[in-house]
Amino acid sequence: MSYTYEFPRPALTVDCVVFGLDRDNLLKIMLIQRCLPPFEGQWALPGGFVRLEESLEAAAQRELREETGLENVFFEQLYTFGDVNRDPRDRIISVAYYALINLWEYRIEAATDASAAAWFPLLKKPSLPFDHEQILATAFARLKNKVRYEPIGFELLPKKFTLTQLQKLYETILGQKLDKRNFRKKILKMELLVALDETETAVAHRAARFYQFDEQKYRKFKDKGFNFEL
Amino acid sequence: MSYTYEFPRPALTVDCVVFGLDRDNLLKIMLIQRCLPPFEGQWALPGGFVRLEESLEAAAQRELREETGLENVFFEQLYTFGDVNRDPRDRIISVAYYALINLWEYRIEAATDASAAAWFPLLKKPSLPFDHEQILATAFARLKNKVRYEPIGFELLPKKFTLTQLQKLYETILGQKLDKRNFRKKILKMELLVALDETETAVAHRAARFYQFDEQKYRKFKDKGFNFEL
DNA sequence: TCAAAAGTGTTGACGGTACACCCATGT
DNA sequence: ACATGGGTGTACCGTCAACACTTTTGA
Numbered sequence: 407m408s409y410t411y412e413f414p415r416p417a418l419t420v421d422c423v424v425f426g427l428d429r430d431n432l433l434k435i436m437l438i439q440r441c442l443p444p445f446e447g448q449w450a451l452p453g454g455f456v457r458l459e460e461s462l463e464a465a466a467q468r469e470l471r472e473e474t475g476l477e478n479v480f481f482e483q484l485y486t487f488g489d490v491n492r493d494p495r496d497r498i499i500s501v502a503y504y505a506l507i508n509l510w511e512y513r514i515e516a517a518t519d520a521s522a523a524a525w526f527p528l529l530k531k532p533s534l535p536f537d538h539e540q541i542l543a544t545a546f547a548r549l550k551n552k553v554r555y556e557p558i559g560f561e562l563l564p565k566k567f568t569l570t571q572l573q574k575l576y577e578t579i580l581g582q583k584l585d586k587r588n589f590r591k592k593i594l595k596m597e598l599l600v601a602l603d604e605t606e607t608a609v610a611h612r613a614a615r616f617y618q619f620d621e622q623k624y625r626k627f628k629d630k631g632f633n634f635e636l
Numbered sequence: 637m638s639y640t641y642e643f644p645r646p647a648l649t650v651d652c653v654v655f656g657l658d659r660d661n662l663l664k665i666m667l668i669q670r671c672l673p674p675f676e677g678q679w680a681l682p683g684g685f686v687r688l689e690e691s692l693e694a695a696a697q698r699e700l701r702e703e704t705g706l707e708n709v710f711f712e713q714l715y716t717f718g719d720v721n722r723d724p725r726d727r728i729i730s731v732a733y734y735a736l737i738n739l740w741e742y743r744i745e746a747a748t749d750a751s752a753a754a755w756f757p758l759l760k761k762p763s764l765p766f767d768h769e770q771i772l773a774t775a776f777a778r779l780k781n782k783v784r785y786e787p788i789g790f791e792l793l794p795k796k797f798t799l800t801q802l803q804k805l806y807e808t809i810l811g812q813k814l815d816k817r818n819f820r821k822k823i824l825k826m827e828l829l830v831a832l833d834e835t836e837t838a839v840a841h842r843a844a845r846f847y848q849f850d851e852q853k854y855r856k857f858k859d860k861g862f863n864f865e866l
Numbered sequence: 867t868c869a870a871a872a873g874t875g876t877t878g879a880c881g882g883t884a885c886a887c888c889c890a891t892g893t
Numbered sequence: 894a895c896a897t898g899g900g901t902g903t904a905c906c907g908t909c910a911a912c913a914c915t916t917t918t919g920a
Contacts, residue, residue: 413685415645418729455643458727462718486716486731488692497688499648499731501716570899587901588883611897612890800872817874818910841870842917 416488416497420466421453421538423484423502423545424476426509427562431574432527434509435542437534438473439522444494445535451542452523453500466503474523480506480561485544492537504545506561553579557598557634560619566602568614569593576636592636598624646718646727650696651683651768653714653732653775654706656739657792661804662757664739665772667764668703669752674724675765681772682753683730696733704753710736710791714775722767730766734775736791783809787828787864790849796832798844799823806866822866828854 424436437449452473456465463481470476484502492498509525526532534542553559559575560567573589593599600620605613624634654666667679682703686695693711700706714732722728739755756762764772783789789805790797803819823829830850835843854864 413647414688415647416686416688417643417645418648456646456718456729458644458646459720461720462716462729483715485713486692488686488731490689490691499686499692501718501729568899585883585885586899587885590900591902592882606899608892609898610892612892612899614899798872815910815912816872817912820873821875822909838919839871840919842872842919844872 416499418456419453419498419500420456420462420469421451421500421502421541422466422470423451423504423542424470424474424479424507425504425545425549425562426507426525427575427578428509428525431571431578433578434525434527435531436474436476436523436525437531439524440535441522448535449524449526449532450535451502451538456501462501463503466501470505476505476507480558484541484548487537487541489537500541502541502545504548506549506558508562508564510564550579550581554636555634557619557624566604566616566618568606568616570614572617596627596634598627598634646729648686649683649728649730650686650692650699651681651730651732651771652696652700653681653734653772654700654704654709654737655734655775655779655792656737656755657805657808658739658755661801661808663808664755664757665761666704666706666753666755667761669754670765671752678765679754679756679762680765681732681768686731692731693733696731700735706735706737710788714771714778717767717771719767730771732771732775734778736779736788738792738794740794780809780811784866785864787849787854796834796846796848798836798846800844802847826857826864828857828864 426434426436428434436452438452440446440448440450452469454465454469454473456462460468462483467477467481470479482504484504486499486501488499490497492500528546533539549558553576559572559579562575563571569590570586572593573584573586576589577584598620599617602616602618604616606616607613624632656664656666658664666682668682670676670678670680682699684695684699684703686692690698692713697707697711700709711733712735714734716729716731718729720727722730758776763769779788783806789802789809792805793801799820800816802823803814803816806819807814828850829847832846832848834846836846837843854862
């Protein structure tokens with residue numbers, strides 16, 4: 407028998423913190439209602455056990471797909487939580503991931519048929535079981551940090567967006583007002599946004615121009631040691 | 637039987653990337669010589685299996701102590717590696733930590749009696765088994781990044797150090813020359829360093845003043861949203 | 867007195883911040 | 894015509910980068 411079998415093994419799960427931003431610039435989080443003990447019936451982070459034949463990332467993506475119908479979204483490992491008593495059942499380690507998606511199109515609600523999944527505004531969410539509050543706090547801190555120096559904010563918006571929408575996104579995540587003229591100068595000077603010819607429609611005021619994030623340009627800049635800031 | 641037992645479990649290890657900086661400003665890494673298969677005899681990152689009754693952090697600290705004699709050093713979770721075939725034995729997930737210690741005092745070599753532990757300059761290290769090369773690369777990237785906006789560099793120096801030593805540390809990690817006057821201005825303006833009355837001894841030139849990092853001040857600044865930069 | 871590293875200021879360029887008004891559109 | 898958000902420029906200030914010489918000490 408191999409060396410590795412001398413040790414009893416903790417169980418291993420993945421949990422996902424899924425952030426979404428809706429049309430009203432409300433930052434929301436996706437939760438699922440647990441259908442098994444412990445904490446049956448409570449809202450918790452989507453997640454589940456890692457299978458032997460799948461990588462951690464694959465496991466997180468599978469769980470997300472199974473429980474919420476989400477696929478092909480921005481996805482990143484967050485942190486691994488392994489306190490001894492974080493799960494009352496057993497010793498369970500959880501590798502947490504976080505994801506960002508845009509809620510402007512209504513595609514999301516439809517996908518949540520099988521398991522009960524729902525979006526909660528960050529400020530109105532129920533309190534979470536296990537150490538999920540800690541996981542969420544860690545994820546939010548990471549988002550707040552990362553959005554300043556990497557252009558991941560775009561993941562929360564539709565492909566075409568206006569500068570005001572982008573600015574509001576930053577204001578929501580960072581929790582502070584930004585100056586409109588300075589914000590535009592800064593973001594446009596980076597030359598990572600492509601101005602489209604289209605404009606907003608059906609608004610009761612001057613129509614805003616749409617922009618698009620140019621990921622190719624960003625990659626080139628990044629390789630040259632470019633720095634995205636605020 | 638509980639829900640958790642329906643699933644076969646991967647094994648769980650911790651691995652440690654231990655960086656040290658010696659008197660000559662050489663950045664080194666600690667490796668241990670494996671005394672069990674697979675890769676018996678090869679140099680690899682220190683690490684081992686997580687026990688059921690200890691947290692991840694405790695496991696990493698224990699492994700480090702057992703294998704290298706190191707204790708009470710800067711320590712932080714790095715990333716969790718879980719590719720399916722990263723270990724030839726079995727499905728093994730590894731939670732990686734990284735540590736920073738100063739090698740100016742000779743306390744280290746003495747502690748490495750039982751298992752064969754040794755320090756290798758980053759550029760002259762042997763190639764590593766498993767995915768340890770990837771883990772090391774991730775750790776080095778993290779160090780390089782983090783040193784710019786959090787004062788963790790001090791962990792690599794003795795308590796008392798000269799500004800030139802500090803500057804060389806940054807030059808080594810960042811891989812670029814820095815301007816002496818600008819570096820001093822910047823670092824002193826933050827008021828995180830305490831100038832001591834002592835100076836270097838036994839040098840064949842003008843003796844440099846010693847400084848000390850004031851962690852208390854840093855904590856206060858940090859709470860107020862202070863930003864350590866370069 | 868020489869070698870070797872310590873220590874010290876100024877200037878010009880750039881980027882950040884603060885700030886207020888006119889424009890386009892739909893109702 | 895009015896309400897609503899879209900869009901724009903300038904002036905001041907602080908920060909960063911570039912740059913070279915004098916001082917101290919031990920050999």
